[in-house]
Amino acid sequence: xxxxxxxxxxxxxxxxxxxxxxxxxxxxxxxxxxxxxxxxxxxxxxxxxxxxxxxxxxxxxxxxxxxxxxxxxxxxxxxxxxxxxxxxxxxxxxxxxxxxxxxxxxxxxxxxxxxxxxxxxxxxxxxxxxxxxxxxxxxxxxxxxxxxxxxxxxxxxxxxxxxxxxxxxxxxxxxxxxxxxxxxxxxxxxxxxxxxxxxxxxxxxxxxxxxxxxxxxxxxxxxxxxxxxxxxxxxxxxxxxxxxxxxxxxxxxxxxxxxxxxxxxxxxxxxxxxxxxxxxxxxxxxxxxxxxxxxxxxxxxxxxxxxxxxxxxxxxxxxxxxxxxxxxxxxxxxxxxxxxxxxxxxxxxxxxxxxxxxxxxxxxxxxxxxxxxxxxxxxxxxxxxxxxxxxxxxxxxxxxxxxxxx
Amino acid sequence: xxxxxxxxxxxxxxxxxxxxxxxxxxxxxxxxxxxxxxxxxxxxxxxxxxxxxxxxxxxxxxxxxxxxxxxxxxxxxxxxxxxxxxxxxxxxxxxxxxxxxxxxxxxxxxxxxxxxxxxxxxxxxxxxxxxxxxxxxxxxxxxxxxxxxxxxxxxxxxxxxxxxxxxxxxxxxxxxxxxxxxxxxxxxxxxxxxxxxxxxxxxxxxxxxxxxxxxxxxxxxxxxxxxxxxxxxxxxxxxxxxxxxxxxxxxxxxxxxxxxxxxxxxxxxxxxxxxxxxxxxxxxxxxxxxxxxxxxxxxxxxxxxxxxxxxxxxxxxxxxxxxxxxxxxxxxxxxxxxxxxxxxxxxxxxxxxxxxxxxxxxxxxxxxxxxxxxxxxxxxxxxxxxxxxxxxxxxxxxxxxxxxxxxxxxxxxxxxxxxxxxxxxxxxxxxx
Numbered sequence: 001x002x003x004x005x006x007x008x009x010x011x012x013x014x015x016x017x018x019x020x021x022x023x024x025x026x027x028x029x030x031x032x033x034x035x036x037x038x039x040x041x042x043x044x045x046x047x048x049x050x051x052x053x054x055x056x057x058x059x060x061x062x063x064x065x066x067x068x069x070x071x072x073x074x075x076x077x078x079x080x081x082x083x084x085x086x087x088x089x090x091x092x093x094x095x096x097x098x099x100x101x102x103x104x105x106x107x108x109x110x111x112x113x114x115x116x117x118x119x120x121x122x123x124x125x126x127x128x129x130x131x132x133x134x135x136x137x138x139x140x141x142x143x144x145x146x147x148x149x150x151x152x153x154x155x156x157x158x159x160x161x162x163x164x165x166x167x168x169x170x171x172x173x174x175x176x177x178x179x180x181x182x183x184x185x186x187x188x189x190x191x192x193x194x195x196x197x198x199x200x201x202x203x204x205x206x207x208x209x210x211x212x213x214x215x216x217x218x219x220x221x222x223x224x225x226x227x228x229x230x231x232x233x234x235x236x237x238x239x240x241x242x243x244x245x246x247x248x249x250x251x252x253x254x255x256x257x258x259x260x261x262x263x264x265x266x267x268x269x270x271x272x273x274x275x276x277x278x279x280x281x282x283x284x285x286x287x288x289x290x291x292x293x294x295x296x297x298x299x300x301x302x303x304x305x306x307x308x309x310x311x312x313x314x315x316x317x318x319x320x321x322x323x324x325x326x327x328x329x330x331x332x333x334x335x336x337x338x339x340x341x342x343x344x345x346x347x348x349x350x351x352x353x354x355x356x357x358x359x360x361x362x363x364x365x366x367x368x369x370x371x372x373x374x375x376x377x378x379x380x381x382x383x384x385x386x387x388x389x390x391x392x393x394x395x396x397x398x399x400x401x402x403x404x405x406x
Numbered sequence: 407x408x409x410x411x412x413x414x415x416x417x418x419x420x421x422x423x424x425x426x427x428x429x430x431x432x433x434x435x436x437x438x439x440x441x442x443x444x445x446x447x448x449x450x451x452x453x454x455x456x457x458x459x460x461x462x463x464x465x466x467x468x469x470x471x472x473x474x475x476x477x478x479x480x481x482x483x484x485x486x487x488x489x490x491x492x493x494x495x496x497x498x499x500x501x502x503x504x505x506x507x508x509x510x511x512x513x514x515x516x517x518x519x520x521x522x523x524x525x526x527x528x529x530x531x532x533x534x535x536x537x538x539x540x541x542x543x544x545x546x547x548x549x550x551x552x553x554x555x556x557x558x559x560x561x562x563x564x565x566x567x568x569x570x571x572x573x574x575x576x577x578x579x580x581x582x583x584x585x586x587x588x589x590x591x592x593x594x595x596x597x598x599x600x601x602x603x604x605x606x607x608x609x610x611x612x613x614x615x616x617x618x619x620x621x622x623x624x625x626x627x628x629x630x631x632x633x634x635x636x637x638x639x640x641x642x643x644x645x646x647x648x649x650x651x652x653x654x655x656x657x658x659x660x661x662x663x664x665x666x667x668x669x670x671x672x673x674x675x676x677x678x679x680x681x682x683x684x685x686x687x688x689x690x691x692x693x694x695x696x697x698x699x700x701x702x703x704x705x706x707x708x709x710x711x712x713x714x715x716x717x718x719x720x721x722x723x724x725x726x727x728x729x730x731x732x733x734x735x736x737x738x739x740x741x742x743x744x745x746x747x748x749x750x751x752x753x754x755x756x757x758x759x760x761x762x763x764x765x766x767x768x769x770x771x772x773x774x775x776x777x778x779x780x781x782x783x784x785x786x787x788x789x790x791x792x793x794x795x796x797x798x799x800x801x802x803x804x805x806x807x808x809x810x811x812x813x814x815x816x817x818x819x820x821x822x823x824x825x826x827x828x829x830x831x832x833x834x835x836x837x838x
Contacts, residue, residue, distance in 0.1 A: 065438035065489065072439075200427065211420055215413050215447070224450065227716045231446035238439030239424045242486075243431055 029378055036145065037344065038377050040282050041370060044289020055290050063287060065238070067351065068247050070284030072237020074348050075251015077277060078172060079209070080270050082252070083259045090166075097325035098170035101317035101339055102140035106174065108313030110136025113305060120298045121361050130185035131361045134353050137178030138369040139310040143343025144168035146384040147332075155388050160332045164339070167321065167331075172345055176252060179349045183246055186357040201245035205253025208236040212254065213262040216269060225265075229272040241355075248352045281344060288351045291363070292370050299367035306372045311379070314339045338387045341380035342373045407458025414451040414470070417444070421474060421481035434483075441486030441724070442493065446716055448474055449723035464579055464722050464816040471726020482727055490724040495674030496667065497721030498575055499688040503670060504710050505578045505595060506644075506692020507703040513592055520761050521596045527759035528597075528752055528775065529570050529604050535751040536566035536744060543740055549799035560619040564612040565800055568785045569748055569807065571605040572598040573815065574685065576777035579718055580819045588828035590766050594774040599689065602781050606683065607633055609785055613792060620793075632681075640682040644690025647673055651695060655702050666709055685781065725779060729809045730802075741806035748807075749776060766826045773822035777815025778808045 033039040047054040114132040118125075144165035151161025184194040212232040219225045236254045240247035259266055293299070318336025325331060332338060350369040354362045421444055428434055449467040456466025476484040540562040544550040550558050577598045581591055610633040614625065647669060654665055670688060677684035696703030753772040760767035786804040790797035823829050 064436045065442070068436065068439045204424070204427075207420060207423070211416060214416065215451075218409060223715045227446060227450055227719065230716065231443050231450065234439050234443030235420075235447060236443070238437070238441070238443050241435045242437045242440045243424065243427055244433055244435045 028381075032381055033374070033377060036143075036341075036377055037278075037282055037285050038374055040286040041289040041347070041374060044286040045292045045294065045370070046289075048290035048292060050292065050294045060287070060290055064241065064355075066283055067287050067355065068237045068241035069234055070237075070280050070287070071247040071348055071352055071355075072240065072251040072254075073233050073273065073276065073280045074284065074344070075205070075248040075253075076233050076236065076255040076258075077251075077270075077273055078176075078345070079205070079252040079255020079257070080259050080266065080273070081169065082173075082256045083266075084256075091328045093325045093328040094166065095170065097321035097329065097331075098167045099174065100320035100324050101142070101167060101314065101336070102171035102174040104317030104320060105310055105313030105339075106136035106140040106178070108309045108316070109139035109306060112309060113302060116298075116302060116305070117361065117364075121364070126185045126191070127357075127359065127361060130182040130357065131365050133178050133185070134182045134350060134362075134365045135306060135368060137175045137182070137349055138342070138346040138365075138372070139306065139313060140178070141171055141175045141343055141346045141349075142168040142314065142339040143341040143380075145343070146341055146380055147338055150384065150388060156332065157330075159330045163329045163331045164335070166329065167335075168339065168343070175345055175349055176249065179246070179352060180249060182353060183249075183356060186353075186362070197245045198249065200243065201240055201247075201250040202253045204239055204243070204245070205236060205250035205255075206257045208232055208239070208250070209254035209257025210261060212269070213258050213265065216262070216265040219265075222272075225268055226272045226275070229269050230276065233273070244356065246352055246356060248348055284351070285344065285347055288347050288366070288370060291351070291354060292367050293363055294367075296364055296367050299364045300371070302364070302368045303371045303375070306368050307375050307379070310372070310376070311340065332387050333390045334387050337383040340376055340383040342376045346373055407455060410451045410454035410458065414448060414455060417447050417451065418474065418479075418481070421448075422479075425481045436489070437483045437486030438489030441482045441490055441727070442720060444474060444482055445471060445490070445723035445727060446720045449719035450715070452723070453719060462580055462816045462820045463583055464576065464718070465813070467719050467722035468726035468729075468812055468816070471723035472729055472731065473726075475727030475729070477727075477729065477731040487724060487727045490720070492671075492675070493717075493720055494724060495678065495684060496671050497717045499670035499674040499677075499684050500666070500710050500717055501575050501578050501721075502685045502688035503666070503692040504582065504707055505574060505599065506689040506694075507696040507707045508592070508595060509599075509689070509693040509696065511697050513596070517589075517593055517596055521593060521600055524756075524759050524761070524767075525597050525600045525604060528755040529601060529608075531755040531758075532570045532748055532751040533563075533566050533608070535747050536569045537562050539744060539747050540565050543743075547740060547799075547803075549796040553796075554619075557616075557619045560612070560616040561796065561800070564609075564616045564789065565804070567605060567608045567612045568782060568789065568804055569744060570601075570608070571778060571782045571785060572601045572775055573777035573779040573781065573811075574598045574602060575721075575779050575781075576812075576816055577774060577819055579722070580816055580823065582718075584820060584823050585830040586823040586826075586828045587830055588826065589764065590770070590826035591823060591828050593764075593767060594771060594822070597771070598775065601775075602685070603637070605781070605785070606636060606686075609788075610636070613789075616793065620795075636681065636683055637686065639680070640677070640686035641690040643673075643677065643680070643682055644687045645694055647687065647691040648694035648698070651691065651706070652699060652702060655705060666706065725812065729812065730805055731809065737803045737806050741803055741810065744803075745807055745810045752776065770822040770825045773818035773825075776811055776818050778811040779815075782808050782811075 030039065033042065046052055049055060049057045049060065110132045113135050114128060117131050118128045121128075144167070147156065147161040147164035147168075150156035151158045180198050183198050184191055186194070187197055188194040212228070215228050215232070216225055219228060232254070233251070236250050237247040240250040258269060262269065315336035318334070318339055322331055322335050346369055350366045354366045424440070448470045452466035452470030453463030454466070456469070457463050472478055474481040475487060476482060540547070540550070541558060544553075544558050544562075550561060553561060574595075577595060580586075581595060610629055614629040617625075651666070651669065673687045673691070674684045677687045692703070692706065695706060749772075752775050756772040756775070757768055760771055762768070782804065786801045786808070789804075790801040793800075
């Protein structure tokens with residue numbers, strides 16, 4: 001029944017989000033949140049146990065399989081983008097630039113927020129370091145959807161738009177590495193055991209990825225290919241959830257292995273997953289929103305620090321990235337302002353952390369990042385205008401509209 | 407087929423590794439998503455293996471479910487299989503929706519009366535044979551032996567009512583798999599559907615008698631109200647669903663498979679909560695759409711067929727994983743005796759009462775009536791819930807019978823369709 005409630009809530013909200021009531025001209029912020037899927041995050045917060053209570057804590061417990069499925073799917077899609085042959089073609093300055101903007105934001109957030117985390121909850125040092133690292137990891141991530149939409153809409157040069165998108169894609173590696181580190185620190189009583197669990201997740205993903213490549217190798221029927229792809233995504237996410245290891249990391253390892261050894265099936269698998277990507281993402285962010293505890297005042301107190309420090313880190317890191325990239329990649333001026341949107345992976349990271357690391361600190365991290373992600377999405381629209389203005393001479397104002405990056 | 411066997415073995419190897427790794431972990435998380443993924447994948451490749459061996463794919467789904475499930479190799483924990491009940495409800499609704507689109511008014515006019523007569527004959531004979539056998543087994547069945555004569559008669563009647571039931575789900579799935587079309591197939595499908603309506607009414611009556619024999623009183627009004635609500639309420643809710651579907655299909659015109667899955671999901675869960683029959687709700691919805699707007703009925707049929715492969719593979723593999731093999735050991739002889747008697751009764755009734763204008767009905771129809779699955783499971787569970795003093799033991803006996811019927815039934819159903827000469831394609835792409 002709980003799953004039915006979630007399904008009906010999502011269906012109703014989907015209809016609402018796609019209705020003409022959310023006219024971009026009248027409600028630009030709401031329309032932007034609906035297009036990015038973050039509106040579902042807010043719906044989740046409102047309908048979750050700490051506000052209206054349509055879904056209780058027990059309901060959330062019973063829809064955990066959906067969370068595992070969502071995280072596994074997100075991981076496999078991310079992993080499929082990590083094609084090692086393509087990554088090898090990128091020059092080193094591009095990696096340096098990606099590391100600069102994400103690393104700067106990471107340190108700008110993680111280091112200053114470590115002290116308040118320790119003071120408010122008094123956890124063990126390595127748990128606090130893990131939590132601060134997760135805040136830093138979530139801060140380090142950026143979404144390139146504004147740049148993609150800008151170059152599609154002709155408001156930004158295509159090469160520059162794709163340059164920003166490439167940098168934001170590479171910063172995913174920083175976020176995932178930090179998640180692995182935080183799980184080593186916090187998911188088990190000892191660091192050795194934590195490391196073992198992370199390795200188990202990666203090994204599981206590699207096995208599943210190799211098997212998926214073999215299973216899909218000789219399949220020509222589209223229905224069978226879709227069935228096998230969805231089945232393996234459920235298997236990798238489900239096995240990780242069953243073993244209490246990271247479904248996201250296992251999914252990434254699965255996708256990356258498939259990208260490496262899958263050959264011609266990779267594209268077909270990606271297409272099959274593309275069909276379920278948006279609904280799965282919406283369900284996932286809705287469930288993440290439901291997990292927010294709105295009465296944690298300490299978390300609310302941390303949000304301005306998180307958003308402000310991240311903004312500063314991105315602006316400074318963007319400057320570093322521009323200097324480091326040299327002529328290897330064409331980037332727009334005021335790059336940092338183009339990196340403010342946070343994207344869905346940050347939510348996946350903290351959701352995964354919340355599932356695997358016991359204690360209130362993980363929930364506080366989730367609260368801060370969820371609220372911060374919504375604020376950053378709203379700020380990002382304004383900030384990106386600075387980039388467009390600096391990059392192009394004044395032009396006739398485009399008609400207001402919201403598109404969905406695909 | 408060799409490739410499918412290798413792939414299936416590799417999958418089972420991976421599951422063995424996962425279950426071994428779990429033993430080393432102190433705490434386990436939710437196994438439901440794992441169960442869904444594992445049964446879907448294993449089901450798909452086991453279906454291919456079964457097809458290679460000349461068996462229905464459905465038998466492959468069931469057998470692999472049994473193999474990897476909690477009662478055999480134990481790669482998938484029982485909690486994971488139980489968590490898939492929601493998927494099972496969804497599959498039954500989808501299958502019933504497709505079956506409903508086949509129930510055209512013309513067909514009902516053509517064969518309705520003949521099917522009803524034959525159904526009454528088959529159900530009546532089977533009931534009498536099973537009732538007599540169960541009552542005769544009173545001294546050896548532990549739950550019957552301490553009962554008084556009226557109680558034993560009532561419980562025998564209750565058990566026999568459940569034993570009579572057929573499986574529309576399996577029949578429709580095999581018809582889909584083989585793309586069978588023709589008068590024999592229509593007759594078979596109509597018979598299993600009408601048969602279940604008979605069983606629903608008879609079950610309510612038998613349950614009322616049993617309650618009365620145990621001192622609970624015979625509540626005629628409650629009985630009529632309950633049966634009426636289940637039958638007519640289901641049809642009414644099905645009609646509402648049909649209207650919702652038609653409005654959506656005419657207005658929105660996109661994402662039909664997703665919408666149908668959502669609506670079937672709601673029908674399955676909501677129907678159960680409202681004490682309606684999810685099967686009848688979806689059946690009524692499908693039939694109404696097909697008769698109001700033939701083109702939209704066809705659209706539904708094709709949309710569900712596209713989503714059919716994963717739904718059927720998962721549903722039947724999960725059903726296989728849920729089969730309690732250990733019950734065969736405890737009540738095996740009695741269950742096997744009832745299985746044989748039921749089969750013989752159905753065979754005799756078909757030979758005796760089937761319309762003589764089509765000799766195929768006399769010869770092969772009985773094979774299509776052996777399967778038992780979802781409806782029988784549901785009724786058995788209801789017996790266990792309603793009569794806690796003996797219901798659990800009755801359930802064990804019925805589940806042991808279902809286990810046998812699930813393994814034999816699909817093979818016989820396909821054999822009947824093949825022998826009737828109405829199988830068009832042995833394996834339509836993208837179907838079960």
